[in-house]
Amino acid sequence: MAAVVFEHIETTPGRKTWKRLLRRGGALFGLSVVLFFIALALLAPWLAPYDPLATSWSAVRAAPEAAHPFGSDELGRDVLSRIIWGARASLLAGVVSVSISLALGVPIGMAAGYLGRWVDALISRITDAMLACPFLILAIALAAFLGPSLTNAMIAIGISATPIFIRLTRAQVISAKAEDYVEAARALGNPHLRIALRHIFPNIVAPLIVQATLAIAAAVIAEASLSFLGLGQQPPAPSWGSMLNTARNYVDQAPWMAIWPGVSIFLLVLSFNLLGDGLRDALDPRHK
Amino acid sequence: MLKFLLQRLATIIPTLFFVSVLIFGLQQLLPGDPAIALAGEERDPEAIRYLREKFHLDEPLPMRYWYWASGVLKGDLGASMRIQKPVTELILEKLPVTIQLACMAIVIALVIGITAGVISAVKKDTWWDYGANVFALWGLSTPNFWLGILLILVFAVQLGWLPASGYVSPFEDLKGNLSAMIMPAFVLGNAFAAVLMRHTRSAMLQVLSSDYVRTARAKGLDERVVVLKHALRNALIPVITLGALGLGELLGGAVLTEQVFTIPGFGKLIVDAVFNRDYSVVQGVVLFTATVYITLNLLADLAYFLVNPRLRV
Numbered sequence: 001m002a003a004v005v006f007e008h009i010e011t012t013p014g015r016k017t018w019k020r021l022l023r024r025g026g027a028l029f030g031l032s033v034v035l036f037f038i039a040l041a042l043l044a045p046w047l048a049p050y051d052p053l054a055t056s057w058s059a060v061r062a063a064p065e066a067a068h069p070f071g072s073d074e075l076g077r078d079v080l081s082r083i084i085w086g087a088r089a090s091l092l093a094g095v096v097s098v099s100i101s102l103a104l105g106v107p108i109g110m111a112a113g114y115l116g117r118w119v120d121a122l123i124s125r126i127t128d129a130m131l132a133c134p135f136l137i138l139a140i141a142l143a144a145f146l147g148p149s150l151t152n153a154m155i156a157i158g159i160s161a162t163p164i165f166i167r168l169t170r171a172q173v174i175s176a177k178a179e180d181y182v183e184a185a186r187a188l189g190n191p192h193l194r195i196a197l198r199h200i201f202p203n204i205v206a207p208l209i210v211q212a213t214l215a216i217a218a219a220v221i222a223e224a225s226l227s228f229l230g231l232g233q234q235p236p237a238p239s240w241g242s243m244l245n246t247a248r249n250y251v252d253q254a255p256w257m258a259i260w261p262g263v264s265i266f267l268l269v270l271s272f273n274l275l276g277d278g279l280r281d282a283l284d285p286r287h288k
Numbered sequence: 289m290l291k292f293l294l295q296r297l298a299t300i301i302p303t304l305f306f307v308s309v310l311i312f313g314l315q316q317l318l319p320g321d322p323a324i325a326l327a328g329e330e331r332d333p334e335a336i337r338y339l340r341e342k343f344h345l346d347e348p349l350p351m352r353y354w355y356w357a358s359g360v361l362k363g364d365l366g367a368s369m370r371i372q373k374p375v376t377e378l379i380l381e382k383l384p385v386t387i388q389l390a391c392m393a394i395v396i397a398l399v400i401g402i403t404a405g406v407i408s409a410v411k412k413d414t415w416w417d418y419g420a421n422v423f424a425l426w427g428l429s430t431p432n433f434w435l436g437i438l439l440i441l442v443f444a445v446q447l448g449w450l451p452a453s454g455y456v457s458p459f460e461d462l463k464g465n466l467s468a469m470i471m472p473a474f475v476l477g478n479a480f481a482a483v484l485m486r487h488t489r490s491a492m493l494q495v496l497s498s499d500y501v502r503t504a505r506a507k508g509l510d511e512r513v514v515v516l517k518h519a520l521r522n523a524l525i526p527v528i529t530l531g532a533l534g535l536g537e538l539l540g541g542a543v544l545t546e547q548v549f550t551i552p553g554f555g556k557l558i559v560d561a562v563f564n565r566d567y568s569v570v571q572g573v574v575l576f577t578a579t580v581y582i583t584l585n586l587l588a589d590l591a592y593f594l595v596n597p598r599l600r601v
Binding site for chain 1 (some may be wrong): 299302303304305306307309311312314315317425426428429430431433434437438440441445452464536537539540542543544547548558559562563568570571573574577578581582585
């Protein structure tokens with residue numbers, strides 16, 4: 001009996017997916033780096049060697065050395081400390097904006113896919129209209145009208161990424177709706193809301209998780225882009241994008257100011273991309 | 289063909305309507321009285337009164353939309369509050385610079401992306417394939433403004449080969465123009481090359497395993513002829529269509545690239561407008577970009593229809 005139970009636990013879909021994910025070197029690397037940055041963001045007050053806002057006139061644009069391993073910026077602030085604190089803004093922006101996209105996109109996409117007819121036609125046209133505006137230009141326009149701040153940047157990125165989730169959810173629901181188990185649930189007299197939430201939704205979660213992981217990568221770049229343009233995190237609060245914006249003016253005198261924030265963005269985005277690709281392969285065995 | 293065209297146009301009209309509603313709606317996001325927000329920091333009462341009248345702010349929302357949309361239909365995207373020029377004129381003034389940048393970026397992306405995609409597919413599961421995939425991941429994960437700064441650091445600051453920023457018209461100095469545009473074009477084309485590489489690789493892999501390629505090989509044709517003449521020509525059909533859709537994203541990327549290299553193009557226009565709180569320009573640029581994107585979509589569909597004989601049956 002115990003062996004049967006053990007075997008059952010061993011073969012649950014979640015465990016299988018986890019095992020498949022861990023077998024992929026790229027995904028494992030991505031997961032490790034993402035976890036590293038999460039730890040960095042959470043433990044920032046203890047890990048950062050200096051206050052990220054503390055200026056020091058004796059260390060203006062100091063080259064990397066033992067006291068400042070990543071050097072210091074134009075106001076003598078420690079670059080390493082600002083990178084560590086900046087991880088908070090990037091990860092927060094990635095997670096919050098994708099949560100906004102999911103919270104808006106999944107219910108709207110489910111309504112379009114499940115209800116069909118004029119509801120689908122209307123939602124699809126609105127989605128097409130949003131997709132017609134390039135992601136970054138729409139985010140810039142939204143952030144411009146909402147006003148520059150990290151919160152507004154997250155809202156702008158979240159809204160701009162919503163149509164992708166509407167389209168994906170709609171397509172998945174349309175395909176799931178034709179499955180036998182949904183027919184059976186309908187034949188048993190289940191109400192529509194229950195069919196949608198209890199029977200269809202759990203079966204469309206996998207592609208949503210993959211898309212959400214890849215969308216976090218896009219959101220991290222978008223937040224850095226908005227902060228680079230001065231529409232995201234406002235100075236003096238640390239953000240990798242705004243650090244690069246300042247670094248642009250000192251590239252010939254203090255190149256380290258530009259190197260480390262860029263490396264951080266690149267590593268975090270690369271890791272989410274690798275994790276997303278790995279999850280897609282692990283969740284769909286047909287993908288190789 | 290005519291039926292297909294009419295069907296596509298029938299979906300474009302409501303899309304354009306919703307795009308206009310969306311962009312008009314942006315104005316409603318302004319906190320407080322839009323006239324005060326639009327008047328800028330001076331808050332000149334005369335300007336506020338003028339704006340209230342001009343944008344019909346005392347009238348109901350649907351009426352305001354009607355006035356705005358009828359102006360847009362006549363090609364009137366409003367006027368810049370700061371520069372006192374029609375937005376359409378400003379866009380047309382800046383557009384050639386961005387078109388040149390985008391065209392150069394596309395050429396770079398096509399050369400790198402398609403070459404890497406073909407090599408990756410032909411040499412599947414070899415170091416060439418892994419290398420091309422690493423390149424694609426690099427392209428997709430590198431923020432283009434950072435790549436721009438790195439290239440400035442290497443080619444302008446360290447080596448002194450290229451100018452760090454600025455723009456010269458090709459009609460004044462072609463050599464100067466090309467040396468100023470090559471770095472920004474590479475930066476803009478980098479991510480697009482990665483996307484094209486992935487699409488080319490997957491299309492080539494599919495085509496290379498098809499029967500007619502096997503037949504071409506069985507006939508004893510040279511492998512280069514099989515790959516370039518038989519496989520690539522067919523694999524490029526979906527790639528070209530997808531490439532056309534990527535042009536919209538290039539316009540988004542141009543905003544950051546032009547900012548890094550101080551190029552006075554379309555992207556810099558929107559950024560300057562954002563900081564000058566020149567909201568009519570922001571709205572105009574977004575509307576223009578969306579219309580270009582929708583038109584490119586339509587052209588891509590038509591191209592796909594024309595080059596794919598199966599759709600014409």
